[in-house]
Amino acid sequence: MTQRIFDVENEKDMADLWDILPDNAVCINFIDKNIIHIGFKDDETLTTLIKINWHDKTEITRPMPEAKEADVGKLCKFWNNDGTISYGVLSDLITSGIKSIKYGCCYGKRWTHARRLTKQEIEELC
Numbered sequence: 001m002t003q004r005i006f007d008v009e010n011e012k013d014m015a016d017l018w019d020i021l022p023d024n025a026v027c028i029n030f031i032d033k034n035i036i037h038i039g040f041k042d043d044e045t046l047t048t049l050i051k052i053n054w055h056d057k058t059e060i061t062r063p064m065p066e067a068k069e070a071d072v073g074k075l076c077k078f079w080n081n082d083g084t085i086s087y088g089v090l091s092d093l094i095t096s097g098i099k100s101i102k103y104g105c106c107y108g109k110r111w112t113h114a115r116r117l118t119k120q121e122i123e124e125l126c
Contacts, residue, residue, distance in 0.1 A: 007053040008060050017052070018062050023120065027061045030054050067103055067114040069093060075122060078103060078111035087125065090114055 006013045067090050076090045089106040103114035
């Protein structure tokens, strides 16, 4: 049986790779020809043998989808490109131009980015 090689340039391969890893795996680092390091949110580590076509990359990170209309009223993480971070309830999405979205928080501020929190993240915040 041939082991699958995940290609970092292929969107479907990357989605499949993140689907098979635990939810708290946040990044994968290239160590050498056959060994990679998988980093977890809780600082746990795992060295394993997964075949990945790295191209010229040395690290790949789990994609975090931004909030959508369905996430209005849900607890979200908000951030701006300057590194400012906040947590709150998503109140609305404002679209201005093609693919330009601003996210509104329950206390009136507008943010450049937002994503819905996972159940684990909510538990960690409480």
